[in-house]
Amino acid sequence: SYVLTQPPSVSVAPGKTARITCGGNNIGSKSVHWYQQKPGQAPVLVIYYDSDRPSGIPERFSGSNSGNTATLTISRVEAGDEADYYCQVWDSSSDHPHWVFGGGTKLTVL
Amino acid sequence: QLQLQESGPGLVKPSETLSLTCTVSGGSISSSSYYWGWIRQPPGKGLEWIGSIYYSGSTYYNPSLKSRVTISVDTSKNQFSLKLSSVTAADTAVYYCARREVSIRGLTPPFDYWGQGTLVTVSS
Numbered sequence: 001s002y003v004l005t006q007p008p009s010v011s012v013a014p015g016k017t018a019r020i021t022c023g024g025n026n027i028g029s030k031s032v033h034w035y036q037q038k039p040g041q042a043p044v045l046v047i048y049y050d051s052d053r054p055s056g057i058p059e060r061f062s063g064s065n066s067g068n069t070a071t072l073t074i075s076r077v078e079a080g081d082e083a084d085y086y087c088q089v090w091d092s093s094s095d096h097p098h099w100v101f102g103g104g105t106k107l108t109v110l
Numbered sequence: 111q112l113q114l115q116e117s118g119p120g121l122v123k124p125s126e127t128l129s130l131t132c133t134v135s136g137g138s139i140s141s142s143s144y145y146w147g148w149i150r151q152p153p154g155k156g157l158e159w160i161g162s163i164y165y166s167g168s169t170y171y172n173p174s175l176k177s178r179v180t181i182s183v184d185t186s187k188n189q190f191s192l193k194l195s196s197v198t199a200a201d202t203a204v205y206y207c208a209r210r211e212v213s214i215r216g217l218t219p220p221f222d223y224w225g226q227g228t229l230v231t232v233s234s
Contacts, residue, residue, distance in 0.1 A: 001173070033220035035157075042206055042224040043157065049217060086157055090218035096173045099147075099159035 002091040004102035011108045012077050020105045022070040022087030032070040033088045034063060043086065047072060074107070082109045112137040114207050114225035122232050128194040132207030132225060140165045140185045145210050147221060148181060148192045150203040163190055197232045204229050
């Protein structure tokens with residue numbers, strides 16, 4: 001079964017850049033989606049197909065994907081960006097294709 | 111504006127079957143452009159995809175839950191449902207329903223609309 005590995009936590013000062021990684025075997029060959037989840041709320045899509053932004057998501061959010069690591073980058077971090085972030089891929093490599101989520105990363109704004 | 115709303119019992123006894131319904135408003139569940147899915151999140155833990163269904167009734171499930179999961183669709187009510195059998199405390203979670211577009215050119219789109227989630231506790 002395909003596994004996505006995220007760091008449990010990332011801390012960043014306001015105005016700085018946060019990078020949240022998502023590791024997986026040859027993840028660069030897959031499309032990665034990223035969700036933001038604030039306490040008590042449903043996840044919100046912030047990046048899809050590695051680097052596309054849905055309408056309404058600030059340009060400060062960007063993504064990349066290559067080799068064994070996908071990265072969500074949040075520039076000029078604000079207090080309101082504090083949340084859990086999850087990566088997601090579609091694993092079609094087995095007889096039973098299915099969605100896989102990373103374990104999530106808690107972003108703390110210092 | 112599309113809205114999804116989960117409903118069902120908030121408390122289920124161990125070994126029984128968990129049943130939830132997702133009601134879709136502001137759009138048709140019978141559209142050929144979308145899949146409808148269930149995702150869960152145990153308290154303090156991460157997201158886990160349970161399964162998805164197409165309006166035609168075609169389903170696919172998480173291999174780890176497949177033996178206990180049934181997802182069905184009722185197009186007349188614009189609803190789809192989840193049944194999870196033989197539940198244990200490990201099935202205690204917030205259950206979300208969500209929508210995604212159908213795959214295009216080999217790309218599998220993300221879930222773009224989510225319900226608010228409903229907490230189901232498994233306890234005697």
